[in-house]
Amino acid sequence: MATDLTVAPPVAATEKLPDRKKKQRPRWLAHIVLILGALLMLYPLLWMLSSSFKFTEDIFSQTGLIPERVTTENYPDGWTALPRDFGHYIWNSLVIVVGSIIGNLLACSAAAYAFARLDFRFKKFWFAVMLGTMMLPIHVVIVPQYILFAELDWINTYWPLIVPKLLATDGFFIFLMVQFIRGIPLELDEAARIDGCGHFAIFWRIVIPLSVPALATTAIFTFIWTWNDFFSQLIFLTDPEMYTVPVALRTFVDATSQTPWGPVFAMSIVALAPVFGFFLAGQRYLVRGIATTGLK
Amino acid sequence: MSSTLDVPPRERSHGEAPGGASRAASRARRRRSGWLTPYLFLAPWFAGLLFITAGPIAASAYLSFTDYSLIGAPEWIGLDNFQRMFDDPRFYQSLKVTFIYVVVSVPIQLAFALFLAMILDRGLRGLALYRSIYYLPSLIGGSVAIAILWRQIFGSDGLLNQVLRFVGFENPPGWVSDPDYALGTLIILNVWTFGAPMVIFLAGLRQIPTMYYEAASLDGAGKVRQFVQVTLPLLSPIIFFNLVLQTINAFQTFTQAFIVSGGTGGPADSTLFYTLYLYQRGFGNFDMGYASALAWFLLLIVGGLTAINFIAAKYWVFYGD
Numbered sequence: 001m002a003t004d005l006t007v008a009p010p011v012a013a014t015e016k017l018p019d020r021k022k023k024q025r026p027r028w029l030a031h032i033v034l035i036l037g038a039l040l041m042l043y044p045l046l047w048m049l050s051s052s053f054k055f056t057e058d059i060f061s062q063t064g065l066i067p068e069r070v071t072t073e074n075y076p077d078g079w080t081a082l083p084r085d086f087g088h089y090i091w092n093s094l095v096i097v098v099g100s101i102i103g104n105l106l107a108c109s110a111a112a113y114a115f116a117r118l119d120f121r122f123k124k125f126w127f128a129v130m131l132g133t134m135m136l137p138i139h140v141v142i143v144p145q146y147i148l149f150a151e152l153d154w155i156n157t158y159w160p161l162i163v164p165k166l167l168a169t170d171g172f173f174i175f176l177m178v179q180f181i182r183g184i185p186l187e188l189d190e191a192a193r194i195d196g197c198g199h200f201a202i203f204w205r206i207v208i209p210l211s212v213p214a215l216a217t218t219a220i221f222t223f224i225w226t227w228n229d230f231f232s233q234l235i236f237l238t239d240p241e242m243y244t245v246p247v248a249l250r251t252f253v254d255a256t257s258q259t260p261w262g263p264v265f266a267m268s269i270v271a272l273a274p275v276f277g278f279f280l281a282g283q284r285y286l287v288r289g290i291a292t293t294g295l296k
Numbered sequence: 297m298s299s300t301l302d303v304p305p306r307e308r309s310h311g312e313a314p315g316g317a318s319r320a321a322s323r324a325r326r327r328r329s330g331w332l333t334p335y336l337f338l339a340p341w342f343a344g345l346l347f348i349t350a351g352p353i354a355a356s357a358y359l360s361f362t363d364y365s366l367i368g369a370p371e372w373i374g375l376d377n378f379q380r381m382f383d384d385p386r387f388y389q390s391l392k393v394t395f396i397y398v399v400v401s402v403p404i405q406l407a408f409a410l411f412l413a414m415i416l417d418r419g420l421r422g423l424a425l426y427r428s429i430y431y432l433p434s435l436i437g438g439s440v441a442i443a444i445l446w447r448q449i450f451g452s453d454g455l456l457n458q459v460l461r462f463v464g465f466e467n468p469p470g471w472v473s474d475p476d477y478a479l480g481t482l483i484i485l486n487v488w489t490f491g492a493p494m495v496i497f498l499a500g501l502r503q504i505p506t507m508y509y510e511a512a513s514l515d516g517a518g519k520v521r522q523f524v525q526v527t528l529p530l531l532s533p534i535i536f537f538n539l540v541l542q543t544i545n546a547f548q549t550f551t552q553a554f555i556v557s558g559g560t561g562g563p564a565d566s567t568l569f570y571t572l573y574l575y576q577r578g579f580g581n582f583d584m585g586y587a588s589a590l591a592w593f594l595l596l597i598v599g600g601l602t603a604i605n606f607i608a609a610k611y612w613v614f615y616g617d
Contacts, residue, residue, distance in 0.1 A: 030415050031422075037412065038429045041488065045432075047455060048445050059448075063458050107340040114337035123334075130341070133349045137548045137598055139571045140591045143359065143578050144352035150366065167344030174341070199333050228439040230551040231571075235579055246440040246551075253444055254558060261448060268441035275436055283428055286435075 052269050056262040071262075078263030078270075082248055083240055086267060089248040092237075093227060096161045096244060100226045101219050103165030104173050108218060109211065111168045112177030113203045117189065134171035138232065146235060160236040161229075165222070173218045180214035181207055213285060220282040224275050245271045353595070359588035366582055377589035387590070389565045390573035393479060397569070398546045401486040406538055409490040413497035414527070427498065431491035442485070443555030447472055450481040450556075472556050475566040482552050482567060493538040500534035501527070529614040536609045540602060547598055550575070570594060 051059045052074050054067045062068060079086045114120070115127055149160040168174060184207060192202045208215070230246045237247060249271055252264045279286065335342070345351070360377055362370035381387050412430060416423055436442050449455040452470030460468040471477045504527065512522045528535075550571040553561065561568030561576070574594070578587030 027418070027420060030418060030420055034412075034415060034420070034426050038426065041430060041433060044445055044449060044455075060453050061458070063455060063462070107344075110337045111341040114334045118334040118337065120331075120334035120338075126338075129345070129350070133345070135544060135598065135602060136349060136353075137544070137571075137594060139548065139550075139574055140356065140595045141349060141352035143584050143587050143591060144355035145348065146579075147355075147359075147366065147584065148347065148352070164344065164348045166340060167348055168341040169344040169348045199337075203337070224435055228436065230438075230440050230554070231575075234554075235575075249440045249444065250555060253447065253555065259448075264444060265448075268444055271441045272436055272439065275439070276432075279428075279432065279435055283424075286431075 048265050049269055052262065052265040054262060056260055059261045059265070074262040074266035075270075077260070078252075078267040081260070081263050081267075082251060084243075086245075086248070086270065089243050089245050090270075092158075092242060093244040093246075095158055096233075097223055097226045099158060099162035100165040101222045103162060104168075104170055104218055104222045105215055107166055107168035108170060108173040109177050109208065109215065110203070111174045112181055113199075113207055115174065116178045116181035117202075117207070118199065130171050130174055133169070134175065142232070142235060149236065154236075156237055156239040156242050158242075161226075161232060170222070173222070176217060177211065177214050180211055184210050216282065217285040220278055220285055223278055227274060356588040356591050359585055360592050362585045362588075364584040366584060370585065373585070377586050380586065381589055381593065386565060386568065386573060390561070390568045390570045393561075393566065393568050394547060394549075394570040397479060397483060397486070397549065398543055401483040402539070402542045402546050404483075405487045405490045405542060406493055406535070408487060409493035409538070410497050410531075410535070412490070413494045413501055414523075416494075416498060417501040427491075427495060431495055434489040434492035437485060437489035438549075438551050440551060440555055443552045446481060446485055446552065447556050450477075473563055475562075475564040478556070478563055478566045482549070482556065485552055486546060486549070493542060496538055497531070497534060500531050504530045532613040533615055536605065536613045540605045543601055543605065544598055547594075547601070 046065055047063075050065045050067055051062075053070050053072065054062060054074075055069060055071055056074075058067065058069060082089075111130075115123070115130070145160070145164075146155075149155055152159075154160050154163075188206050188210070189202050192206050197205065228246065230250070233244045233247050234250075237243060240251075243251070249264075249267060252267065253259050359370060361372060361374060363373045363376070364370035416426055420426070433442075447454075450471035451457075452473060454471070456471065457468045469477055471481050508526050508530070509522055512526050517525065548571055549569055553567045553569040553572050554575075557563070557567045557572075559572075559576075561572050570590075571594070574587055574590045577583045577590060
């Protein structure tokens with residue numbers, strides 16, 4: 001043990017060494033707890049998936065995961081159950097999501113570059129302001145925002161949902177990016193500067209290409225948050241033509257006194273599927289993102 | 297300047313001593329375009345501050361002293377909105393509902409998160425898989441689809457009651473339609489999303505040097521003692537971070553309550569979350585002045601809680617050396 005510590009670099013001493021585990025209870029116990037827990041956590045989701053293939057009347061009598069009678073009718077039924085077909089709402093959601101991702105990537109990384117690499121007056125103050133806005137509940141500013149956007153005639157357009165992202169209002173991503181850019185060696189900036197690059201060239205040709213992991217985290221989280229967002233879309237989009245997926249989904253359980261659970265579950269699965277997809281594709285970035293900034 | 301430009305780029309970056317002509321040139325260039333550059337990078341952010349975040353905070357401060365319904369000009373009414381607020385039983389109800397929700401769900405959620413993080417931290421096989429499974433609900437817990445699912449599961453003929461009837465309960469309550477239980481179903485939903493703080497705990501546990509545990513165990517400390525005297529103090533900054541974050545998140549819960557109660561906050565206002573009440577006043581009745589007063593009060597609460605958390609942290613958070 002002592003020799004280990006002297007040979008190993010200081011970092012190694014803080015890492016977990018296998019010895020610690022030798023006196024622990026058998027691992028199968030931990031595995032059983034974890035597997036049971038995971039099943040309990042996932043059961044509602046799996047049950048919803050299975051129920052989307054059941055007849056509505058069966059949903060209320062079958063608690064199991066294997067449908068006794070399988071139907072795929074719920075998907076076409078749900079797709080066309082609302083005034084416009086569901087593809088229309090998906091399109092509205094996608095426009096907002098893509099606009100938000102572009103906005104956050106450009107605006108937040110530019111702001112982060114200024115905070116991480118440039119000097120200007122009251123930088124600490126502005127940085128503190130930025131951190132403060134991270135904690136700001138949207139409910140506090142929604143009324144004046146609504147009034148502003150109503151004045152601009154932007155209610156029932158995509159703009160109230162995209163423009164704030166173009167203006168770097170998601171402080172989380174600025175913070176994430178500042179942390180990341182600070183980790184990029186300054187020597188690279190120096191070298192580029194000697195080669196004649198100004199700040200814009202350094203930003204665009206050095207910092208951006210090297211920040212791909214942080215940018216990916218930003219894009220994935222922006223996708224999931226915007227796709228799932230309900231509050232602001234409910235407020236800014238009241239015309240059924242402009243409904244996004246969550247707002248349209250809500251009219252299912254709102255409008256009809258008798259909820260058609262089969263089709264509703266089918267469209268809920270459609271609404272959740274892209275999130276699962278991004279989750280599986282981008283797990284690496286997600287975990288890193290939460291570990292550095294505590295995003296949810 | 298021209299002499300340095302004649303040298304091929306590669307030679308320049310290698311051959312010249314630092315502080316040479318090119319350094320001077322770049323410094324000059326920075327001086328020329330320098331002062332404006334940061335503000336160009338920050339221009340969108342400043343615009344956002346003015347129109348989307350800080351500006352609206354100031355605007356809602358003004359609006360909270362007015363009577364305004366989007367038609368005509370805001371009419372100054374002084375403290376009337378605040379007066380009304382403190383006479384409004386639904387305002388108190390919404391505060392009560394939100395506080396119960398936060399105080400009950402956040403500690404349970406964090407306890408689950410820490411418990412599972414500690415199990416996962418033992419270097420088990422399949423860590424990444426378990427972590428993903430437990431994290432998944434955090435990503436979708438606030439979505440409309442999940443709220444709809446919750447409404448079914450906890451409905452009077454929902455999944456839970458089918459199971460309960462199967463095991464012999466004759467008349468289980470209709471959870472979401474029963475004022476005594478409706479809030480409880482939303483608390484369960486929030487606890488279900490313990491994956492996000494769990495991942496943060498896991499990262500924190502990794503940072504605790506193994507030698508502390510070895511020293512403690514040499515001194516004869518058992519597992520429980522090690523947890524109380526090594527893990528908890530060393531993890532306290534992370535616990536604190538999670539506490540602040542989850543408290544603020546929980547205070548802003550809206551979607552789940554809106555969907556489960558059909559936008560009413562019912563039954564009997566038992567799920568009338570603060571944000572839901574604000575929405576009803578602002579965008580149901582277009583009572584923008586009153587909604588702004590509610591918004592400012594929310595800002596004070598969130599700010600106050602954060603401050604309390606920070607002050608309390610001085611007494612129990614251990615930041616090492």
